[in-house]
Amino acid sequence: MCRMINALNRNSWLAVLTMASQCVVAHAAPASAAQASASQAPVAEVRALFANCAACHGPDGGGVADGTIPAIGAQPASVVTQQLLRFRSGERKDLRMQHFADAEHLADRQQIDLVAQHVAGLRRSTPAARGDGTQLALGARRWSEGCAGCHGASAGAVATRGIAALAGQHAPYIARKLREESNGMPGAPTLSQSHAAFFKRLTPVDRAALADYLSRLPPPEPSP
Ligand code: HEC
Ligand code: HEC
Known part of the structure; x- marks a missing residue:
């Protein structure tokens, strides 16, 4: 190794x-x-x-x-x-x-x-990869109706619930996670079954819209 x-x-x-x-x-x-x-x-x-x-x-x-x-x-x-x-x-x-x-x-x-x-403590200098910007309103809507209740409107980290910040994450990573989790791909699931159930309701357009929307939010600030 x-x-x-x-x-x-x-x-x-x-x-x-x-x-x-x-x-x-x-x-x-x-x-x-x-x-x-x-x-x-x-x-x-x-x-x-x-x-x-x-x-x-x-x-x-x-x-x-x-x-x-x-x-x-x-x-x-x-x-x-x-x-x-x-x-x-x-x-x-x-x-x-x-x-x-x-x-x-x-x-x-x-x-x-x-x-x-x-x-x-790391400050990211690599910009997040984004989507094509055509579905941002849909992404914002899906986020606020289905996700913000747990993840927060700003999609920052919620340390008390073990939630990583999704704001400023690469759109293709988020889109991949949403797809893999909802497929229940062997080895892929990161999250609980109930989470997978939310993801199953998302269409491919919803997933791309959410990923693009989240990638454009400001990334987390490093802690000292
Ligand atoms: C009931 C609360 C709840 C709701 C609703 C919820 N999440 Fe989560 N989410 C969590 C928790 C808790 C975690 C961290 C759990 C873990 O990593 O095991 C998480 C983790 C994630 C992750 C994994 C991040 C990573 O790479 O580690 C993604 C992606 C995600 N959520 C997206 C979403 C999206 C998109 C929605 C709306 C469709 C959503 N979540 C709705 C509670 C929620
Ligand atoms: C060989 C490449 C590789 C190395 C080395 C590596 N990682 Fe990773 N890491 C990955 C990949 C790929 C993923 C995404 C896994 C997935 O798709 O769920 C990941 C995911 C993570 C996540 C979850 C992020 C999230 O949002 O859920 C954390 C945290 C992490 N790595 C921290 C570390 C740390 C700390 C180290 C060093 C001790 C490390 N990684 C070394 C490839 C690597």
């Missing part, structure tokens, strides 16, 4: 270096980390841990415009932690995330929390 990651990151010497050192740490005692001062250790550790995430989600946590990889920068730490734990347990399925949330990559709860806090 270390080899695969290095190949993935061959264009970024920093990521390769961090990754290489993390691979060493993963397979040998982290003597140097233990010797580092208490204040330095988490900074170096967090950088090494986040290098894995950055390889896919980008250094700003901005994700990938085509919808394969969501933007995660500035999502609340508690929401990121919750999702990492769900991937780790296999409750939420995605082979890549299940791999990178495993105990080889994130040793314990403390490392999960550290990387989640780092993600929460």
Whole structure:
């Protein structure tokens, strides 16, 4: 896996270096980390841990415009932690995330929390990919009638309910999630069955409209 990651990151010497050192740490005692001062250790550790995430989600946590990889920068730490734990347990399925949330990559709860806090502090510089802009009124209507009650009108994160911000997310990612969840695709479901039931009532035009509408709302502000 270390080899695969290095190949993935061959264009970024920093990521390769961090990754290489993390691979060493993963397979040998982290003597140097233990010797580092208490204040330095988490900074170096967090950088090494986040290098894995950055390889896919980008250094700003901005994700990938085509919808394969969501933007995660500035999502609340508690929401990121919750999702990492769900991937780790296999409750939420995605082979890549299940791999990178495993105990080889994130040793314990403390490392999960550290990387989640780092993600929460990222300001996205990658703009969200949008739709074609033709169905924004429909998207706004569907949002306010079916979704805003739980997610809030502004589609920001609702940390107390474990809800990630959808505002400023890449439209193709949201559209994909809505489609996969409503199909009940094996491995795809992220959410409860009742959520899937809402999604089933959405037509393809509704899904595209919602995704476009949400992608244009301001993304979450990083937490300090
Ligand atoms: C190999 C690529 C890859 C790596 C490395 C990776 N991710 Fe992901 N991540 C994904 C993909 C793909 C998804 C979307 C999965 C899905 O479709 O449900 C995702 C989803 C997520 C989500 C859920 C977002 C949401 O809105 O529901 C969080 C949180 C997340 N990743 C955090 C991280 C963190 C933190 C790391 C580093 C420890 C990391 N990821 C490493 C590819 C990756
Ligand atoms: C009854 C409350 C409720 C309603 C209504 C609701 N949601 Fe959600 N939604 C949630 C909760 C809670 C989560 C986080 C749960 C989780 O990740 O397991 C969530 C998560 C999501 C996610 C996953 C984000 C991600 O990638 O992690 C999407 C997309 C979403 N909702 C879209 C919608 C849309 C669109 C509607 C309206 C059609 C809607 N929701 C209606 C409660 C609700």
